[in-house]
Amino acid sequence: xxxxxxxxYFFLALLGFLVVIAGINKSVGVRRAYVLLLLxxxxxxxxxxxxxxxxxxxxxxxxxxxxxxxxxxxxVQNEDSIDGDVEHLEDAKTNGNVLISRDEILLPDGDxxxxxxxxxxxxxxxxxxxxxxxxxxxxxxxxxxxxxIEDEVTSRFEAEELKSWNLLTRxxxxxxxxxxxxxxxxxxxxxxxxxxxxxLRVLICFIxxxxxxxCTAIVGTFPMGHVxxxxxxxxxxxxxxVLASSISAVVSYHNVENRPASGICxxxxxxxxxxxxxxxxxxxxxxxxxxxxxxxxxxxxxARASPHIWFERAEAKDRHAVSERLRQHISxxxxxxxxxxxxxxxxxxxxxxxxxxxxxxxxxxxxPVAIKYDPRFGDxxxxxxxxxxxxxxxCMMTSWAIVCDVWYLPPMYRExxxxxxDFANRVKAVIAKKGGLVDLVWDGQLKRMKAKKExxxxxxxEFTKRLKGE
Numbered sequence: 001x002x003x004x005x006x007x008x009y010f011f012l013a014l015l016g017f018l019v020v021i022a023g024i025n026k027s028v029g030v031r032r033a034y035v036l037l038l039l040x041x042x043x044x045x046x047x048x049x050x051x052x053x054x055x056x057x058x059x060x061x062x063x064x065x066x067x068x069x070x071x072x073x074x075x076v077q078n079e080d081s082i083d084g085d086v087e088h089l090e091d092a093k094t095n096g097n098v099l100i101s102r103d104e105i106l107l108p109d110g111d112x113x114x115x116x117x118x119x120x121x122x123x124x125x126x127x128x129x130x131x132x133x134x135x136x137x138x139x140x141x142x143x144x145x146x147x148x149i150e151d152e153v154t155s156r157f158e159a160e161e162l163k164s165w166n167l168l169t170r171x172x173x174x175x176x177x178x179x180x181x182x183x184x185x186x187x188x189x190x191x192x193x194x195x196x197x198x199x200l201r202v203l204i205c206f207i208x209x210x211x212x213x214x215c216t217a218i219v220g221t222f223p224m225g226h227v228x229x230x231x232x233x234x235x236x237x238x239x240x241x242v243l244a245s246s247i248s249a250v251v252s253y254h255n256v257e258n259r260p261a262s263g264i265c266x267x268x269x270x271x272x273x274x275x276x277x278x279x280x281x282x283x284x285x286x287x288x289x290x291x292x293x294x295x296x297x298x299x300x301x302x303a304r305a306s307p308h309i310w311f312e313r314a315e316a317k318d319r320h321a322v323s324e325r326l327r328q329h330i331s332x333x334x335x336x337x338x339x340x341x342x343x344x345x346x347x348x349x350x351x352x353x354x355x356x357x358x359x360x361x362x363x364x365x366x367x368p369v370a371i372k373y374d375p376r377f378g379d380x381x382x383x384x385x386x387x388x389x390x391x392x393x394x395c396m397m398t399s400w401a402i403v404c405d406v407w408y409l410p411p412m413y414r415e416x417x418x419x420x421x422d423f424a425n426r427v428k429a430v431i432a433k434k435g436g437l438v439d440l441v442w443d444g445q446l447k448r449m450k451a452k453k454e455x456x457x458x459x460x461x462e463f464t465k466r467l468k469g470e
Contacts, residue, residue, distance in 0.1 A: 220304035370435035
C-alpha cells in the first residue's frame, strides 16, 4: 500500500512537472534526448536486420539469391538533424513511395509532355501515310499497367512507406520475429508505448483541452485592445505547449525572421497537428468549416479569445462569402495572420498537391510555410476518409513521438499580370522544394471523388488522335 502511494505521488509530481514546463513554453531537453535515444535503437534494429539479411543471402547459391525476400533498410540520419539542420531533408523525396513517371499522359491542365522514346518514335514515322498505328499506344499500355501498380495520386493518401523498421507493428513486415533481440526490443517498446506513454499522454491531453477552454473563456471577457492581444498570445502559447507535450512533439523552426505578423500564411497540409505545430511558435487566425466532436470543442474555445473564420457546410461552398470575410480579416492590421491550407485535404507527408486559387485572389502578398514530419517516429498523416479523429488521436498517442521541421519562407508577391492559379503554383513549388516534397499538379479532392469528366474526355480525345496517326 505504501509503495502504491509512493508511485502515485511520483506520477503526480512528474505530471505536474511536465504540464508546468510545457505551459511556460520551455524545454529542458528531455524530449530531444528521448528522440536521440530512439535513433540509436532504430540504428541497432536496422543493423540487426541487415546482418540477418546478409546471413540469409550467404546461405544460398548466387543463382537463387535474387528469389529470396530482401529486407530493405536505410542509413539513419545523423543525430544533428533533430537539432534543426536545414539541409537534412533535401533528399526526403526518397522517403516516400517510388514515383512512376508518366510525363506522356495528359496533365489536368491539358498540357502533354512526351518522353524521348515517344518523340523518337514520332520522328521515325513522320511523313508516312498511316491511318492506324498500334505502336503509338504502347506508352499508354505501359502507363496503364504502371497506374495499376502505383499511381501518383492514390499513393499520396496512404501511410508513407518506411525504408527501415521503427519497431511499430503498424509498419512492420514481421521484423520483430527475425531475432530474439529484436523480439525483446519490440515487446519492451510495446509496453512502454501502451502502458506508460499512452496513459500519460491521454491525461496531459485531457488537462490541456480543459485548460485551453478555461483560459480562452476568461480571456474572452477582456475588452478588445493591445493588452488583450498580448494576453491571448501568451495564453495560446501556454495551452498549445501543453497539448504538444501530449504527443511528445519535437519541432525545429527555421528562418524565424520570416515569421508572418499579419496577412495570409499558407502551408502544406498533412494533419490537424499542423495547426498545433505552428501555434506553438506564433498566434494565427484559422479559417475552415465548423466541426463537431473534439475539433468542435477546440474551435469554440479558440473563437472566444481571438478572431477566426468558421463556416457552416452550406456557407463554405459560397466562394464569394468566403473571399469577402477573408478580405475583411486581412484588411485590419491588428488581426493576426490567417493560416490557410490551400490543398483542402491532408496529404501523406511526401507531396504537395494542387493549391486552390481562392486565397491567392484575395491578397497580393503570401507568407509560405513548409512543414515536413519525420516518419520514423510516427506517421502524422490523417486519412480522414478512413479514420475518425479519435482513431487518429489513438495512433498519435501510441507513436514514439512527433518530430518535424518548419521553414518560414520569405513573403511572395503576386506579379503584374500573373493569374491567381499561376501565383498559387509558384508558391506551391517553393514550399515543395524547401520541404523536400514532390510537387504534383493533381487536385487533392481526388481523395474523395473521381476524376473530372473533362479530364477523361481530353485523355480519350488525345488517345483517339494518336491511334489514327494524327
